Amino acid sequence: MIRDFVLASWLGLAALSPALAQAQSQPLLPTPQRVLTLSAAASMDVPNDWLTLSFSTTREGTDASAVQSALRQALDAALAEARRVAKPGQVELRAGNLSVYPRYNPKGGINGWQGSTELTVEGRDMTVIAQLAPRISSMSIARVGYSLSREAREQVESEVGARAIERYKKRADEVTRQFGFNRWSLREVQLNTDAPMPPVPMMRAKTMAASAADEALPVEPGRGQVNAMVTGSIQME
Template structure:
């Protein structure tokens, strides 16, 4: 699905890539009139990557006891998680903090550590998370579009956006009764992604069965902003 937009105004854009040269083709006493245009192309893309956050929380009387217990769990889970080549494993947040009683004194210590599982193979990531759930249960799921897939779609969208910009520039030129146009400057950019999260379940069953994972979609957009010279005569 492609969405195209046009706006006309007096402002001009930065980052010139192609400029009109001043010379005999310019009207006497001033420059050609200018117009600012915008065009964009969008497409819904299925999210093909999942990041599962595994977390462990511990509590003990001393800071060292909390750190030792948490580090032992993290190291154990990290060692087992690295055995699956389909899933990328990395360390997440790690934090140890004191808990105070009503008198403001430290009563005990708590700690929390995370490990991230990232993969384009949802089944493999789910099975690995289930395997590790007795030591570090799932605390969060995030879905996204991989950089490789995003780049491929943005390349196709760029062609569509450039074509739309040219069509809009010509339509504006014709509507205002000018003979032609030339590009003054152009700025190309992505317009960001709109997320449509899918239904997702967090937590593990007692028998360590894998969690069903299903990604949503993202609206990937490529936009073009620029300005043109409106010419009274053809070059």
């Protein structure tokens, strides 16, 4: 058995020897010289084309099933009204979570139940969505937000990204000359784009319900900003 172990060990070393010899024969890569890290950014202001309108309602009572049923009825009524104007890409609907949870008294016992549910209506057709708001009476407006649609964001991202790349190349030319070199080559680069969501204003449900009873929701989409950042390193030659 000892002879077999020695033989196996010798065969293993014999198999590794060519690999070790090849690794030792390969020259070490030189440490990069004249490498510089740069960054450049670009941004563009564009009109928001997407309206997000969230409705919510709460119910409470002594029976959990009754609270859940009341929430379901309020959500179904709102959905029925919203489905009349729903259209893919223009007016889209998304029902939120319907939750019911216990309400406790000071001694820790359950003395009732309360719950809430939400409905989100969003899309490009801001006029239709604004006119829908006063027709949904079973729920109140909770949040209103404006942003860029996915298609608009992707279109703008391409242009902003191109601007950032051109600025990066111009910056690389300038810095290379300032350091006394004639040209540069790109080693590695990253391009990141983003379109931050604008702040979503919180509105008091009672105030919105009262103001929306007789008129459509005022629409003021404003403008959003799309940003692009190029970061990378160059080899000056």
